[in-house]
Amino acid sequence: MLTAFARAFKTPDLRKKLLFTFGIIVLYRLGAHIPVPGVDYENVQQCVKQAQQGSKNLLGLMDMFSGGALLQITIFALGIMPYITASIILQLLTVVIPRLEALKKEGQSGQAKITQYTRYLTVALAILQGTGLVATAKSGALFSGCTVADQIVPDQSIFTIAVMVITMTAGTALVMWLGELITDRGVGNGMSILMFISIAAGFPGSLWAIKESGKLAKGWIEFGTVILIGFVMVALVVFVEQAQRRIPVQYAKRMIGRRSYGGTSTYIPLKVNQAGVIPVIFASSLLYIPILIVQFAGNSTSGWSAWIQQHLVDGKPIHTVIYFFLIVFFAFFYVAISFNPEEVADNMKKYGGFIPGIRAGRPTAEYLSYVLNRITWPGSLYLGLIALVPTMALAGFGGANANFPFGGTSILIIVGVGLETVKQIESQLQQRNYEGFLR
Template identity: 45%
Template sequence: MKKFISTVKNIFAIQDLRTRILNTLGFLIIFRLGSFVVLPGVNPDALTKASGGILGLLNTFLGGAFNNASIFGLGIMPYISASIVLQLLTIAVPYFQKMQKEGESGRNKINQITRVLTIAITLAQGVGYVSGTIPKDAVMIDYTFFTISSVIILTAGTMFCMWIGEKITDKGIGNGISMLIMVGIISRFPGSFIGEALTRGMGGALGFILEIVALFFVVMGVVMLTQATRRIPIQYAKQIAGGAKAYGGQRKYLPLKVNAAGVMPIIFAQALMFLPALLAGIWSDTSDLAASIGSTFSDFTSWQYNLVFAILIIVFTFFYTAITISPRQISEDLKRNGGFIPGVKPGQQTEEYLDDVLTRITLPGSFFLAFVAIIPAFARLAGVGTDFAQFFGGTSLLIMVGVVLDTLQQVESYLLMGHYEGMMKSGNVKGGNSQDNIAVA
């Protein structure tokens, strides 16, 4: 405890770090206040609440703003959708690949395209949000005027959330967009925690304590999954510069993450899991089989739902890892910079070796990721409340752990630059970007 207090003092002793932390807190408070501002013309008491499926997931990410018909009702989700589209385009379309390789100017062009695409997606989603989630009974003004004004306000709200995220990245701590998502998720934790405690009561105190212990071990497992890497040694040959000065000859490491795909496989799989119930609902009146399928895939605790969900996550993990990490590109970069893997010839053999290693570590990583995704279903079957069970795994927990670790790494770097003792005994948060690591292209 004494060391923790000392670390907090050191953090606030660094003026730049203190300013960044205060800026981050200020922007996050503005974001949370905006999630309670209801769209003009809406009666909040008449709103329906989305509790499951992809809509429930969106509401979790947005900290309740989706259910509140807030001016931040869509939050930064359209921006994330636009970013995913641009990321896939930079892999599949040569024009965007060339743009990405242009350095800072290319990244600025991609950012501008992402912003324009975000506006287009927000306008489309805004119409669907107003017509699909806000009942007409809750609208107190002319519906046509309400639809047009609300779509404009929702678009402005999304752009403002983007601006907050960019400001946090530039003048605060951590990645701004990820911070906004994490705050939205965490904002629902106190209510879920208190609700679970009250539901259990004094008679179920032991069961509640066991839930907390189980949650602790699940979080530790997710931390290990997030931080786990396979370090491949890279040797650089010595080179002579200017006829006399030798440089190079260093050994560094190429860190390949066990879970290189992050939370994207779960997001993709969860989006697809929404389709069976939606399609089955179309024929549910005329077919008993369709009604049965719709009922089964609307229940996230059913074994059919979780089996298909897990298989999709495993498939998407391999797919997303394959399109984001290119062994051929890494092999070419190593060869160009005079680096090689000891015992492996540069070129084709290096590419095959990296591909083999990546496949081996992705397989257990995909199974563990699938297991983490379906833990909330097991928690619900074990008697944990629906709201509290969502924090036992899935996208929410992975995002929270990833953002917290990234933020800790940035704080750690400021402490080390200020010649203060780091938060960890080793002086570096495990999994951070240390000097003996090289980035994966």
């Protein structure tokens, strides 16, 4: 594998792509440490330290996707989250709006138009989320329990707030552009790699915090246990992410003039985890909504507010059960809108393809739907169990690792992006040397 890395850097065009990707990553991480104008940097650092020592923050998911830049209130505070949200919204609207569905079928030109709509929606969401973040920071609700939380934004004039929102929106647009540069001139999918870097950047600090807060052998036993759990989870995720059900497809031989076409055998790969990490993001976002409403409401003493603060917090039994069932539901929901058995069956019938033993047309669609439902069950249960690992870890260690790094969402994204990027580098190596990373 080390010789494969050396070979990758010896290939001139691949070396340029890798170095370009590394350069963009350095710029991205640099921007994640430049504070927004109008923010008291010392007070922010003081509140971040208090948050790392155990006080929970409700914006943990967004902070993870920004690589810790959200709580630092930097120019890349919103990170890649507005683009992810916009992409998911456009993907859902494609099923509902016929115009977007027609654009999707137009090929490259239609996809370029959808990408343009995604950019516009990303900027709009960045303005909305930036305004919400500034309002939360201004009110002191961004860090619950911090003594100087209300002094993060000293100057609360309209001009200062507008500059902060514009700066964060421009930062999101710049992150989006950097991601597209990696896709065009670098290696791998740019947005996925920036998401990968954001999550991986928080691992060293979280692991060291676990060691510092541990009690057994100065924290080294807890540290080693978490590392071991991480390796087991990565192995499990790689195994399930690579698992697929291959449905055989044969194409009838046709004679056109003097040439024969078709007669080949192929397969339809149906992954066990067909939905990817999207159900976990959906479920997390949905459960954050009532908590954020309570946070914006301030010191409300109403019954519903007290019930939400008591039961819908990480680690509580009701929160865990609702979170698990939401992930299972969204797994089935997303698979239903992203894979259309009837469309696949029609395309197969159009080109003379059929599944052995199954009639073309409606029986094929019913068979695909039946197989898809059967493999989605273990996939959705796997997603739910992986996502609950941080909760179980907190219970097992008595709350010592409030910053448990190997959470379900982070591991799924890191393993998925890592596998796809290695596959791309491997395919480029095989074009020149007939050998990739894995022999």
